[in-house]
Amino acid sequence: MTINLTRVEKSIGLSFRNKDLLLRGLTHSSYAYENQVKGRTDNEVLEFLGDSVVGLVLADFFCATYPDLAEGELSKYKAAAASTPALSELAQKIKLDKYILLGKGEEKSGGRKKRTILAGAFEALLGAIYLDQGYEACRRLLLPLLDRSYKILDSRRFLINNYKSALQEHFQKENLPAPVYKTLTSVGPDHKKTFLVEVYLGHYPLAKAKGDSKKKAEQRAAQIALKSLLGKKMKTLTAETFIVKK
Numbered sequence: 001m002t003i004n005l006t007r008v009e010k011s012i013g014l015s016f017r018n019k020d021l022l023l024r025g026l027t028h029s030s031y032a033y034e035n036q037v038k039g040r041t042d043n044e045v046l047e048f049l050g051d052s053v054v055g056l057v058l059a060d061f062f063c064a065t066y067p068d069l070a071e072g073e074l075s076k077y078k079a080a081a082a083s084t085p086a087l088s089e090l091a092q093k094i095k096l097d098k099y100i101l102l103g104k105g106e107e108k109s110g111g112r113k114k115r116t117i118l119a120g121a122f123e124a125l126l127g128a129i130y131l132d133q134g135y136e137a138c139r140r141l142l143l144p145l146l147d148r149s150y151k152i153l154d155s156r157r158f159l160i161n162n163y164k165s166a167l168q169e170h171f172q173k174e175n176l177p178a179p180v181y182k183t184l185t186s187v188g189p190d191h192k193k194t195f196l197v198e199v200y201l202g203h204y205p206l207a208k209a210k211g212d213s214k215k216k217a218e219q220r221a222a223q224i225a226l227k228s229l230l231g232k233k234m235k236t237l238t239a240e241t242f243i244v245k246k
Contacts, residue, residue: 003099011095012125012141016132021046025128026096028117030103043124050127053135057126057142058082065150076160076241081146083162085239087119090145096121109191149237162241163222167199170229177202179225181218184208197221 005022009015016022025043032042055078062069062077069077080086091097100121102111111117129137161169167179185196197217198208207224211217219240226234226242234244 003101008099011099014129014133014137014141016128018132021128021132022125025124026099026121027101028103028106028111028121030106030111031101034103043121043128046124046127046131047120048127049130050123050125053126053130053138054087054123054142055082056135057139058146060139061143061146062150073159076162076165077150080160080162080238080241081150083238083240084115084119086241087122088115089238090142091118091122093145094141096125160237160241160243163219163226166242166244167222167226170226171201179206179222181214181221183214183217199225 003023003026005016005019008022008026024041025046027042029042029044058078058081059074062074062081066074066077097112097118100112100117102117106117126138126142129141164179171177171179180200180202182198182200183195184198187194187196192212194210194212195214195217196208196210197214197220199206199218199221207221207228209217209220209224211220216239223236223242230244234242236242
């Protein structure tokens with residue numbers, strides 16, 4: 001597969017000085033392994049760098065957007081925006097899913113829709129931009145995307161949390177034991193398992209849910225349990241986080 005780097009640059013609104021950095025940022029390890037080209041490496045080191053760049057931009061954004069929030073609440077906003085589901089959504093917004101270089105096997109298995117690959121590519125892109133043009137260029141790409149999702153939230157009226165943490169905090173306020181998650185079944189080959197998880201209060205079952213990882217299944221089960229407790233007060237923000245009226 002070949003990609004038109006000019007189209008990628010148009011999609012992100014930025015022209016790279018070093019085109020090789022952009023190409024490297026888009027190169028998944030599966031493609032690099034199958035197409036061993038001299039001097040070409042995958043995007044994993046850029047992803048490592050981009051993770052820190054994204055974290056700094058997010059901290060900068062939330063401190064400026066919600067100056068009255070305590071550190072604990074700011075951390076929840078940052079964790080929500082830095083989660084794999086949230087970053088994968090940002091990757092799709094800039095059409096990054098169309099341009100990632102994937103190996104044939106990963107392509108056939110639906111790699112362009114896998115959240116981990118999309119989120120990793122987004123972080124790698126930010127790492128590449130940072131090396132090519134510095135921190136301010138990273139901010140110019142990321143801040144408008146964050147504005148659409150988070151700046152509209154009124155922190156005086158809403159709290160943000162992930163489902164598992166919120167369920168545990170709810171039980172603590174009610175002086176109840178912490179929720180317990182049990183894996184009921186695990187079906188499918190190692191690379192494509194489906195987990196069925198049930199969440200309990202003591203010995204009492206609250207909800208069960210499926211996911212392609214234990215973590216996702218647990219979050220989904222916690223979401224269902226919380227929905228029965230909070231009802232319409234709760235509004236989904238990402239696959240793992242929600243906002244609720246104070």
